[in-house]
Amino acid sequence: MTAGATKPPWSDTARTKPIVLTDTTLRDGEQAPGVAFTKAEKVAIAQVLARAGITEIEAGIPAMGDEEIAAIRAIVEADLPLTTIGWCRMRDADVDAAIEAKVSMVNVSIPASDVQIAAKLRGDRELALEQVKRVVGYAREQGLEVAVGGEDSSRAEVDFLITLIATAKEAGARRFRIADTLSVLDPDSASALMARLRATTDLDLEFHGHDDLGLATANTLAAIKGGASHASVTVIGLGERAGNAPLEEVAVALKQLYGRDTGIALPELEKVAAVVAAAATRAIPLNKAIVGEHVFTHESGIHVDGLLKDQRTYQALDPQLLGRSNRFVIGKHSGLSAITSLLKEQQLAVSAVEARRILSRVREHAVEYKGPVAPDTVLAIWRDVCEQSFTHCA
Numbered sequence: 420m421t422a423g424a425t426k427p428p429w430s431d432t433a434r435t436k437p438i439v440l441t442d443t444t445l446r447d448g449e450q451a452p453g454v455a456f457t458k459a460e461k462v463a464i465a466q467v468l469a470r471a472g473i474t475e476i477e478a479g480i481p482a483m484g485d486e487e488i489a490a491i492r493a494i495v496e497a498d499l500p501l502t503t504i505g506w507c508r509m510r511d512a513d514v515d516a517a518i519e520a521k522v523s524m525v526n527v528s529i530p531a532s533d534v535q536i537a538a539k540l541r542g543d544r545e546l547a548l549e550q551v552k553r554v555v556g557y558a559r560e561q562g563l564e565v566a567v568g569g570e571d572s573s574r575a576e577v578d579f580l581i582t583l584i585a586t587a588k589e590a591g592a593r594r595f596r597i598a599d600t601l602s603v604l605d606p607d608s609a610s611a612l613m614a615r616l617r618a619t620t621d622l623d624l625e626f627h628g629h630d631d632l633g634l635a636t637a638n639t640l641a642a643i644k645g646g647a648s649h650a651s652v653t654v655i656g657l658g659e660r661a662g663n664a665p666l667e668e669v670a671v672a673l674k675q676l677y678g679r680d681t682g683i684a685l686p687e688l689e690k691v692a693a694v695v696a697a698a699a700t701r702a703i704p705l706n707k708a709i710v711g712e713h714v715f716t717h718e719s720g721i722h723v724d725g726l727l728k729d730q731r732t733y734q735a736l737d738p739q740l741l742g743r744s745n746r747f748v749i750g751k752h753s754g755l756s757a758i759t760s761l762l763k764e765q766q767l768a769v770s771a772v773e774a775r776r777i778l779s780r781v782r783e784h785a786v787e788y789k790g791p792v793a794p795d796t797v798l799a800i801w802r803d804v805c806e807q808s809f810t811h812c813a
């Protein structure tokens with residue numbers, strides 16, 4: 420910065436303020452192929468999200484019709500401590516549907532890339548700007564809070580994006596969403612794009628990442644580092660195609676890596692994931708980061724041995740942060756420490772020779788049955804080995 424030049428007042432504070440996670444499980448999440456929530460499920464999901472500390476949800480698309488309007492209205496009428504947002508195209512009629520759903524805020528979406536403007540609006544950038552002015556103005560006149568969604572922002576020409584954001588602000592929007600609709604960004608470009616936009620506006624900026632390349636969480640964190648004040652997330656990353664940035668990953672990574680606050684009660688995340696997975700009829704993969712059943716479960720001998728000696732050897736993320744705890748299972752990759760520790764818990768003794776025999780039988784069992792070896796099975800193997808041993812495991 421040259422002498423005398425003034426720094427935009429928002430540039431530093433934007434990087435330290437709490438990050439708002441805008442949950443769009445009920446809108447983009449429900450766009451996952453085959454996912455269809457009932458009204459009761461939508462309300463139940465909104466309730467668990469509110470309990471977890473989410474303060475803004477995109478609850479659906481009122482323009483879809485009466486059923487969707489009724490579901491969104493039921494969420495509004497549940498009077499939860501969060502803002503319920505209706506997703507709209509840049510059309511007055513969509514805003515009218517949102518008003519019927521009784522939301523207090525809308526996200527009105529405009530294609531930002533030339534390819535989408537030409538194909539979807541059948542017009543040019545001027546038309547897009549004119550629609551933003553008109554529809555944002557209309558929504559504001561109706562007393563709604565307005566965010567503008569820049570669909571396909573990451574493929575838009577940046578100077579035009581800057582104009583679009585300025586136009587949205589002038590028309591009365593309080594936030595602009597930078598959507599990486601087709602996952603064309605990586606963390607470097609996501610951060611650089613957000614930093615460039617951040618330097619031109621004091622409007623709240625939301626990053627909306629998709630996971631086609633498995634980068635949604637990384638890109639979201641990078642965009643936040645670049646200056647995004649808000650991030651779109653969905654529970655277990657449910658969403659269009661490969662999905663969106665998972666709420667649980669973004670909330671925990673922000674806390675764990677940067678000490679950034681999101682107001683999310685992290686121990687609630689497992690419950691939230693279970694409610695959404697059930698309603699979506701989607702299984703949560705065992706190894707799903709943060710909420711997967713196995714993410715604090717250890718089998719490998721070297722890891723279990725290390726954890727038994729000092730948890731810091733193999734634990735960076737404290738499971739207690741999430742209301743969870745470490746768990747050991749016995750399996751093909753177990754070592755002697757795990758076997759002797761399990762037996763010791765049962766006050767059972769073994770010699771080193773017997774422990775090796777038990778381990779060998781455990782491995783055979785794991786391969787034959789392709790899974791962890793239950794403690795009762797280990798005990799049965801212990802009994803068997805002892806009966807055949809000279810010492811009888813005294």
Ligand SMILES: CC(=O)SCCNC(=O)CCNC(=O)[C@H](O)C(C)(C)COP(=O)(O)OP(=O)(O)OC[C@H]1O[C@@H](n2cnc3c(N)ncnc32)[C@H](O)[C@@H]1OP(=O)(O)O
Pocket residue numbers: 447450480482483484507508509510528529530538539540570600659
């Ligand atoms: C990147 C995203 O996730 S965007 C959100 C996408 N989500 C969904 O589409 C899920 C819900 N959608 C629906 O139920 C329906 O598509 C509806 C109710 C929104 C619209 O239904 P239909 O009237 O049958 O239109 P259809 O789906 O065939 O086509 C979409 C229309 O919206 C237009 N459109 C798309 N985006 C926008 C926009 N941001 N602003 C204005 N118009 C838009 C399209 O150009 C097309 O217009 P046309 O019919 O004049 O050619």
Ligand SMILES: O=C(O)CCC(=O)C(=O)O
Pocket residue numbers: 447526527528529567568569570571596598599600601627629
């Ligand atoms: O325009 C928006 O609000 C973003 C829509 C969306 O879900 C996306 O672009 O991926």
